[in-house]
Amino acid sequence: MYLAWGLMPEGKPLFPFRGPLSTSGIEDMRDGPFRCERAAWRIEIGNEGWNWSANDPYTTVCDFIDGDNNGGTNNGGADHKSEALSGVALVQKLNSVLTRQFRLAFLIEQVEKDPEHAQCRVESSKHFTDGLGLPRPEIAYELSDYTMKGFKQARLAATHIITKLMGATELTDLKPKLKPGSQTVFEYDGQNYAFYGAGHLMGTYRMGSDRRYSVVDKDQRSWDHPNLFLVGDGVFPSTGTANPTLTITALTFQAADVVASDLLKRTVQVQARDPWQGTGVQVNGQSWQLAVCTGGQWTANPGTGMVGAAGHPGLTAKPGYTLPGQAEGALIGRIGTSGAPFLVGNQAQLPRGQQGELQLCINDDLAGRYGAGLSDNQGSLSVEVRFGSV
Incomplete structure (x- = not known):
């Protein structure tokens, strides 16, 4: 997921931090001819200010109390320095900043470059064991060129929406640093990109039509144990642009039909x-x-x-x-x-x-x-x- 955030101009509050985390989205870019070249994405419009992107309202509150600028909005003092406020001035400043925050999240399609030789997988570790001496699961994960192209276009779209269409100030970190061992920043086409997880754990026991390349069949029945069904988004061989809930529901109904048929046919x-x-x-x-x-x-x-x-x-x-x-x-x-x-x-x-x-x-x-x-x-x-x- 690519995350972008901005601050609306003075006098144009959006009043976030009320209701669901997201109340709307932009779906037009989930499919199209461009998918032969790059990943698609859907845009989730956040309704929780910068809670995800900057841990707000807490970060901004602490910034204006302590005179810091971790959130990027406390630079309006003398010589653009951070200011420490209290009392009415603090309340007025927080009311101004927190009511104008918004964020965009680009849920980006992920497809392996060569699915039959998958680079994203879970396997038994050759180096780490648990307390019983059994191999721990080891995750190998990387983004394909196809997916990274989607990130590039997502950044361009986010900046255009925030600065040109909304007239807002973009505060997205456009130059995240590559750190030794970091798994959340990658370099593509001369620029660094930070990516985020949305908390949906998908894959690991993928479904398919060939037992050599999958764990379960289309009904989520284990190839190795016919009386074992593995139901959930772990069966996804790839992911598109949407949250997995509806797909999980459909697959669950399908598996339930098969289980019922096995028992009652x-x-x-x-x-x-x-x-x-x-x-x-x-x-x-x-x-x-x-x-x-x-x-x-x-x-x-x-x-x-x-x-x-x-x-x-x-x-x-x-x-x-x-x-x-x-x-x-x-x-x-x-x-x-x-x-x-x-x-x-x-x-x-x-x-x-x-x-x-x-x-x-x-x-x-x-x-x-x-x-x-x-x-x-x-x-x-x-x-x-x-x-x-x-």
Whole structure:
């Protein structure tokens, strides 16, 4: 994160230090063609004055009491020297300065230069152990050129917004010093940049589609232990411009569906010769549930051969069939004994808003209006009913 802060002109107070830490932001630069060259960012507009950037109001209060200038605003005395105030003068000065403070935070996208040869990682230390003699975790972390370019543009944008658009005085430290062992300042394109963490710990047990390069799969299930789910922003393989909360929530719901399905899923056999068949699965009308064909073959027309849950290609069910207009021989379902039939096929979301037992059957002439009805049907399908969404 790139942090910038400024002081509005006299007579233009913003009255920070009230309400949430941030009440608004600028989202327009979170995406665009520029991302092929540099990192994106979103701008968070702070509402806590310089609390983050300078530990205010405490720093400024102490500055004007002690005659220091650690916050950068106590230089208005004689010969621009710091002044020590008390009484009414102190109150008036603090009221003037603290009500005009604001800060901008640029939440910058982070992407590895070569994700398959990651430089940002956690590994077992070869040098440090804990009290039991076990290796301590050791963090390797660096910013890619792509991300550092984003920092450069963030600084340019911050200075433009503060000085040109707002007419304010910028007090951001534009020349932070590189110190031995320092991990919060870097040099890029001839300038030094300080970066900050926003308190969101992301990564370390990344998710992916290949167990060689990830710890969990897309459902946050451990590759090594199928009954272990690691849920949280530790699964992020990279980070964009936003705080992780909503993404964590979405991933948690996804993992919860999988866990519930593992515990509560049911597999049933659906026979081609039988009419509506109960599955024992009660649908409550609110949860997201799926019916998925996992195997088998059947036919509603022996002359055209055996087919799967999608039914006979090219044969459309006639009027009078259970679900006219859909493929003859397709897997269909309904909720309860009076629910409207719907196509399941190879996979379908169960309709919400209906309650009752899920029933399944083959899309055929159940009443025998056109001939043999179900009596000449053959085969069966295995169908798994589980929680989740398509």
